[in-house]
Amino acid sequence: MKKITNLLLVLMLLGSILSVAFAVQADEDDQGTTQDEDQDEQNNTTKMPRGHHYGNDTEREVGIMNNSLGARIRLLQLEKALLTNILKGVMTVQVLKGLNVTTTELEHILGNLSEVLENVRGADPAANDSVQVFVELKNESKNLTKQFRDTLRLLLDNETIAMIKEQLKNITSDELQNCSMRLRHWIRQFNMNQLYRLYGIIGETNTSLINDYINGNISLDLVKLQLRKMVNQMTQEKRHMIFSEIKEDNIKKKIHTQKMLEDMEHHGNGNGHGQPY
Numbered sequence: 001m002k003k004i005t006n007l008l009l010v011l012m013l014l015g016s017i018l019s020v021a022f023a024v025q026a027d028e029d030d031q032g033t034t035q036d037e038d039q040d041e042q043n044n045t046t047k048m049p050r051g052h053h054y055g056n057d058t059e060r061e062v063g064i065m066n067n068s069l070g071a072r073i074r075l076l077q078l079e080k081a082l083l084t085n086i087l088k089g090v091m092t093v094q095v096l097k098g099l100n101v102t103t104t105e106l107e108h109i110l111g112n113l114s115e116v117l118e119n120v121r122g123a124d125p126a127a128n129d130s131v132q133v134f135v136e137l138k139n140e141s142k143n144l145t146k147q148f149r150d151t152l153r154l155l156l157d158n159e160t161i162a163m164i165k166e167q168l169k170n171i172t173s174d175e176l177q178n179c180s181m182r183l184r185h186w187i188r189q190f191n192m193n194q195l196y197r198l199y200g201i202i203g204e205t206n207t208s209l210i211n212d213y214i215n216g217n218i219s220l221d222l223v224k225l226q227l228r229k230m231v232n233q234m235t236q237e238k239r240h241m242i243f244s245e246i247k248e249d250n251i252k253k254k255i256h257t258q259k260m261l262e263d264m265e266h267h268g269n270g271n272g273h274g275q276p277y
Helices: 002-021 056-062 068-098 104-122 130-155 158-168 174-202 207-214 220-232 236-271
Strands: none
Touching: 056 130, 056 236, 068 104, 068 130, 068 158, 068 174, 104 130, 130 158, 130 236, 174 207, 174 220, 174 236, 207 220
8 A cells, every 4th residue: 555655645645746847848738739630629729618717728828938948939830830821821722713713702811820920020029028928819810710710711612732741741841840949949958947836845856857858968858767767766855845836836936827817818808909819
């Protein structure tokens, strides 16, 4: 029974540690929706019920935006999603023109998406309203993407749409690759800060492991493996102590995030802006 209790504690502590250390795991955790999605809502989209509190996905996304680095990452992820959508949209329009299909409405939507992209690029991650700006631009992007997708379905049959999707599956550009590189850099910086914070709680520091991760010499999975080994070597008393500290820290972060969203919702209801879609 004691062994089972210890194992459960290890698993609980490890889960807490990883959630603290890697709030952002990879640059593929993109914000927004892509035009080849078949569902309106997916794991990484912002769900904001009309006239009610912001959804769990929004809370998860803005949870790292309590500093400018976290806000920069979320804005870059949104920028990458917009770039991908616009790139695919432009190529789709070219294909449709070759099929003698009228693309006026689609081009208008792409123009609006380009305006959102410029607003995302112009957003200040250090500004006090960066969370509100992110959520509003994210939802504007999502709605425009849905408009494009719905309009496309009115113009073409499913078979033709599927053919176009296949052609655009691996589409890329220098601009998109540059955005991905910048995003990857800042995510590693974010995770480095999280690791130092975690090691501060544990009372140990493995600088060589952190440096290898930052330099791209080892993967995130290998870092997690080392953390697992570290947890397994701890005494039960130390696990309890660290778990309690991390749990308290996570609760404080959750409360802070919820307060940000409540303040933002109140601000939106008060001035007519920032309303949930």
